[in-house]
Amino acid sequence: MSLKNDFKTFINNLEPTNISDMETTVGEIAKKLNNYYYDLTGDTSSHIYIVGSVGRTTAIKGVSDLDILFDLPNSKYKQYDDYEGNGQSALLQEVKNVLKGRYPNTDMSGDGQVVVIKFSNYTVELVPGFKQSDDRFKYPDTNDGGKWKFTDPLPEIDESKTTADDTDGNFRYIANMLRSWKNKQGFKFGGLLIDTLTYNFLNNNVEYRNVGFDSYLDMTKELFKYLKDLNKDQSYWYALGSNQQVYNCDNGKFITKAKNAYKKIENLTEESSNINKELRKLFGSKFPKKATTEARASYSYNFSKSYSDTEQFIEDMFQVDIRYSLNIDCKVTQDGFTPKFLSYILRNNMYLQPKKSLEFFITDIDNQIKGKYDIYWKVKNEGQVAKNRNCIRGQIKKYNTVKLHESTDFKGEHYVECYIVQNGICIAMDRLDVPISNYKYIMG
Structure with missing residues (x-):
């Protein structure tokens, strides 16, 4: 099997398998909240948004967190903004209690900025928010006595999908590869930062925007070269689409990891006898294992x-x-x-x-x-x-x-x-x- 086909198989192996189940769950949550807050019966799609890596379509197989945002009526904002005490915490508790009616036996909590619902194979993090005229969302933060913050995920989703289309899928594939690398090497590397840096890489290396899998080894080398040369002390980057500040992860550990990765593959070619072995060390067992004659060679020599x-x-x-x-x-x-x-x-x-x-x-x-x-x-x-x-x-x-x-x-x-x-x-x-x-x- 050629390396071109190995990369193609690798990308196919990263395709998430639980998105349909997640979408069904989102529909059930929307139906419950729409009925309670808007008196809408059986509505599984209004006022709810799938955000995060699933919303940006950059999640991979094994994804265990589903981020969703529900747009509440403005009357609820006034009620809890005028609340005596921590109104943000009270709002989260109200939303949690509403959802308890749908999931009475499911582990659920409301704290920080989200309502957390723990299902058997993934966790839902629901942000209750208020959509603004500029399409941003105001949402509660219970920390330090309670306050309101803003988030802007919709243009990030739009830009991710547009860039995936404009790059023949390469934006999504590269973001998937970096997630697989992160999981194999075992370090914290936030999803929005991964997608933002993938976006920046393709904009800074336009020759790789529309390449095929036959160029993926060279592209992978340039990707890690790009990451290793970033400033480890940089506090944040501007997110794709929204220009929100997306913060550095774990003191820039991903940059050190990228240096190690680049060192391991910079001299590899498609003809290298250990090419698949080294790529599996980087990306994990989802990358195909090349058939070898190692056993016979070991016996002979x-x-x-x-x-x-x-x-x-x-x-x-x-x-x-x-x-x-x-x-x-x-x-x-x-x-x-x-x-x-x-x-x-x-x-x-x-x-x-x-x-x-x-x-x-x-x-x-x-x-x-x-x-x-x-x-x-x-x-x-x-x-x-x-x-x-x-x-x-x-x-x-x-x-x-x-x-x-x-x-x-x-x-x-x-x-x-x-x-x-x-x-x-x-x-x-x-x-x-x-x-x-x-x-x-x-x-x-």
Whole structure:
């Protein structure tokens, strides 16, 4: 299969499968709110807007958040603007209680700026707002005693759809690829920022606006080159269509990740024997796995023994929609030596030696994660010795602990990944590669 077809298959694999179900849910919510606030019976479409990545048609398979906005009567604004106390909070509670009549057994809350409805495989975030004469929406913010804010999603939706049409779908495809990259690498990268930077990339590199899949490798290189050269300290960019300020994510971590991505693929060509393997490392298992003769080659030249491929992938076990940050590190100890952190070792280009004790642990987890969640860990050994000993590992296991103990025992490579899973969705993850010494020792 050519790389052109691999990219086409990759894009097809990212197509979301739950949009129809989401649209049905939106209709039910609209019907309930239209009946209560406008005395409209059975109306499933008036006054309601699908916004966010689903509204901009840039969501991918596994999308777990559905953002919608409902336009309330202006009389409700006056009522809660004159409210004694936090009128914004009271408004959210009213809308939540109305929807409780439709979903009495569903986990629901009203706080901050949204009413949150948690279904089994996605979460609805409903913003009750008031449409203005300029098509912006005024909406409640319950923080700091309550206030009103403005949002302008409609021109963002229009510009996304127009740009997708004008670029033969490339705007949508590239935004999809960046979401898949974000989920595979495990870092926070907001959807509106992704779409805005995709829009900017195509406007700054017009030669890629209407390319076909046969040019996608070159386009991907230029995309990561564009992202890596952005200013990590920039506070915000202006959103496509609306020119609203869309803020930097996680101190510009996406720029550091883009630098790493570009370094891995800048010298690859379609003829490179490892091209699919490297692209799968970037984008995940939705990118096709190229058939190889690795087993025969290993036997002929390395006389390797057979081994069991026990590796598991998080995207095959759960929906993956990385929305929060997670950071892990490792304390490296050995009798008679001062303990060191793996982050320090990596920063100083040092190497691990054998017979080390490794304590992996979560250093930081996003405080915006609310409610219960599970913690999974994965330990993966790579290299010929791991295959010879039939010990590549790679299983994903639920430990529900913030620490994981391992050791460096034999020759090869390894990495560790940690995942936060909530309601069947992987919402945060981090990965730590262990440096390889001249002796190439790894965990057993």
